Amino acid sequence: MNTFGRIFRISIFGESHGPMIGVTIDGCPHGIPLKVEDFQADLERRRSGTLGTTPRREEDLPEIVSGWFNGFTTGVPLTIIFHNKDIRSADYIDIKDHPRPGHADFVARQKFGGFNDYRGGGHFSGRMTLALVAAGVVAKKIIPSISIFALLIEAGGNSDIIQAVKEAQEQGDSIGGIVECRAGYISVGYGEPFFDSVESVISHLAFSIPAIKGIEFGSGFSSAKMLGSQHNDPIIDESGKTSSYNAGGVSGGLTNGNELIFRVAVKPTSSISKPQQTYNFTSEKVDELNVEGRHDTCIALRVPVVLEAITAIALADFTLMTRKK
């Protein structure tokens, strides 16, 4: 199921080492000004090449191939593609029968009967987040008055993130982190009771980002230790403003007029330079694997822009859903 959304519906396609990666946005309103340059800033934030990220460098130039005319969206499916170029598939031949721990290699092999494109993780690759970021750029244009900002607030349990990355790198190991996202100036009443609560939709999208293993809204897991009298946010005016923010801006599954705040837990990058033990389908026993390929030491460094993107996608869809009902 590679489609998500009610009105603003995104579908992604492609594989890490296939010819291209793409996203189609169906239900995108017409008349939105859009140019290739608009993608640059967010794509650059997602790109690798800096401390702690993989040396694989793709130019990642978006091509808009449908739903775009004379600089504006036309209202029909908007499709954006990225050609894959810097591919070193030879690095991945081994993983077919010697699945990397922490990766999807084993489950993909089983689910797809061995027909999966295993090179670079295939469709399970973090490279697919390129499509999410591109869709996020469009989504942000639909909700220009909402501010969205995500930040890596901790890596490897350390708030000095640069230091944490360097240490892990020296050890040939990897680390995870916590990314916090805040979105402000959202109207009251986004979301639907029960199955389309704001928390449901955002968590659904957030867990589509590889490496995310937890999400919490407002006080989140800390709430479980609080008293009701501490946790309840007193409402202090007719706009719904509260004097504390334990709910993270969501009450009864709906936005309550305060800042939306949530955090995700990003696990350490699965690929590490250290040798690891894993089952080998060829030798039919557990043996040592050295993961080839180029890896991020801390994939969490690249998550903030993706988290912003999925937040924008969710909020754009809620905005379109909520209009004039």
Place this chain on the structure above:
Amino acid sequence: MNTFGRIFRISIFGESHGPMIGVTIDGCPHGIPLKVEDFQADLERRRSGTLGTTPRREEDLPEIVSGWFNGFTTGVPLTIIFHNKDIRSADYIDIKDHPRPGHADFVARQKFGGFNDYRGGGHFSGRMTLALVAAGVVAKKIIPSISIFALLIEAGGNSDIIQAVKEAQEQGDSIGGIVECRAGYISVGYGEPFFDSVESVISHLAFSIPAIKGIEFGSGFSSAKMLGSQHNDPIIDESGKTSSYNAGGVSGGLTNGNELIFRVAVKPTSSISKPQQTYNFTSEKVDELNVEGRHDTCIALRVPVVLEAITAIALADFTLMTRKK
């Protein structure tokens, strides 16, 4: 959006103080033996009446009104209803213009232009989980070989849960808790890459349960502090068995053949006996509210069976999706 699922699709309806609450399951296979008594155990676990739960007592007798014939499901929509009986709506007149902190009163009023049924929280009531539990009973019958078990492992930050509840009760306050759910004997490869990852679907459903504010799979938030060499679960046989369980049984969004493990954070019950400050639309200022009605001291006590239900619903749908593709 009160419908969820791909093949096994559930829709819920009703309000806390309306005539009934119900669930329709579309896509339920035919030929499943089902009787009213089958619902009893799980409904009883969800019911109140014991320490820390509300004194509102409903008989909660399910009536199967569609899709059922001669003791078996027929394959057409299966509808189960529960009549509401023990209603004391007079307790709720105030909340229309004096929204309770922590509840959906304010957001529901704004979203639905004041037309919402505010009595007992209306459609936002925790009473709606009755419909989820009923659907869960049916779902469990579709996946008889999968074991699902959820447990409240901590309340108010305390592992002595009875003690924690008593203390909160004495103070007229409320507490939250952590519920852990484990599901065993699941085939490899449930879930779809990206938008229907197992984590996406389970979290989507989990956040539809009122009071849930966080979810984590496997090591979850702790993963963010680990090294890759610690977090990666070594695969030790051809069935995908791993020697550690940091992934919580999900790799690349798909079940990996190990036990599925996740935890949710439940916030403290919003209704407390202590007076609280909140905006009053009548007086047009913040003033004191005493929440009437009958409440749970620790709603988390009633969450395990609901969490099992949504897990069963998700896994039943994955099972039907995965069959013979």
Place this chain on the structure above:
Amino acid sequence: MNTFGRIFRISIFGESHGPMIGVTIDGCPHGIPLKVEDFQADLERRRSGTLGTTPRREEDLPEIVSGWFNGFTTGVPLTIIFHNKDIRSADYIDIKDHPRPGHADFVARQKFGGFNDYRGGGHFSGRMTLALVAAGVVAKKIIPSISIFALLIEAGGNSDIIQAVKEAQEQGDSIGGIVECRAGYISVGYGEPFFDSVESVISHLAFSIPAIKGIEFGSGFSSAKMLGSQHNDPIIDESGKTSSYNAGGVSGGLTNGNELIFRVAVKPTSSISKPQQTYNFTSEKVDELNVEGRHDTCIALRVPVVLEAITAIALADFTLMTRKK
């Protein structure tokens, strides 16, 4: 799949001889005034009891059990139920193993492994259209400025419909008919290119009405015999008004500002008083069946109000969809 719609989503449940038939409308806007009496006129038009219709008489009193408060819709799922009362199930014992020609008895038996509720056709019964008519009443309230009117224009190939019905009745036989539906004052641009064209959505719903075997828009099948110069409707003003109506009000799958016109073909009622040959699973050979139960001579007499209902449902959904972009 008993759910249809994008924003205004209807789900139906129930069986002909079960306890009730119902419809849930998810996505129904809040604040729509609604009372039980509003359903009376359309339900009465659908009811039997007049020339050519079955003597089974149900009171068909709607009960609104969710999504309704103080006389208005609340914005959460709106559920309307009808209790079944005038049931004579004994009439149907034979059909389990001796399927009636023209009915769903055989296919339902095979599809649902014999677990289907065969009494009165079960979920395949024309009685389910009661749920469609109820949803249509609500839909019409969402599009008050659109006029929708359907008429039986021919029965048994005869425009003197009363005469045609009488003749068939005397022979113990049944007849079909043609129903035309017109909807006026629709904005330009309803529908989506390709898969949600107006024709696609209306035909999808129309073929959910039992006994419909064909649909055509505008000149329909006659178009196939026309020249382009005859068929093309010249546009004569800036509102899109055309001087002829061969397109039936739909161009490129979208409403074009002119009256929407379509016709459906209704087959003759499958139940007839004459003996018929059909396979008997008990005797394991073809033998004679006398269809018991009470039948309509011309089910097409009851189709117009159902066709109006599904048209209103489609147009209400398009209206809500269009508002959102």
Place this chain on the structure above:
Amino acid sequence: MNTFGRIFRISIFGESHGPMIGVTIDGCPHGIPLKVEDFQADLERRRSGTLGTTPRREEDLPEIVSGWFNGFTTGVPLTIIFHNKDIRSADYIDIKDHPRPGHADFVARQKFGGFNDYRGGGHFSGRMTLALVAAGVVAKKIIPSISIFALLIEAGGNSDIIQAVKEAQEQGDSIGGIVECRAGYISVGYGEPFFDSVESVISHLAFSIPAIKGIEFGSGFSSAKMLGSQHNDPIIDESGKTSSYNAGGVSGGLTNGNELIFRVAVKPTSSISKPQQTYNFTSEKVDELNVEGRHDTCIALRVPVVLEAITAIALADFTLMTRKK
């Protein structure tokens, strides 16, 4: 809404004069052998260049850019693209403000606020059926034991189709036609009661093909003139075989084990060489339009392969749905 299907879901994108046209199939099973040559026969049947079709000639070489590895489908989204090459956009400058009768020019302009790509009809172009045919080729591979065959049985009211086309061509006019589709060897019980009846799903897809204005199953519109005793198909064996085929192979919305038979009415090609009257937004009055561009005299000639494609798409989805219960 450019997505359709439950399990086998197709999404199309592109515009007539944009860089490419494409289709993504989500839910396509893995392990299906597929090569570029497999598309050739059906694409060739759809192509123009013969009597009565447009002189625009595209090579229409499919490129498989996602979900395909080593000659087999991988189980992740399968995307197939076609580059547009033989474009003469200059022919279409006029139509922006001088909409062609019969075409979507006017409605597209209004719906999309003038932002639509009007060149060659943009996304409303019959060229989009290329994507449907490509998806049909894949669908046919999922249902190898089902035969599907569509034929133009009448053009311009004439069964001598070549003669009819020649006459229209001489007059600079266009004609429509009737296409019949038959599918054999389908299991009993495809389809779902009510909203996913076989007739509902096939008609939904059929009306997504530009120029289709009517559809009928089995005896279709003739049924409306028949008696029940004539129309009911007697069941003659335990497999559901009937001795007549008035139902067209569908009872109660489900396949009944007999050949599926339906016919569509194709309107005459909207583009004709004769001058036509239509509203001119520039001159603000009705004036004469000469439609430039290259056109089909009888678009119905190219419909059979598209109708087979949508039938295969529907049946592939039903096949996958049916396996899952």
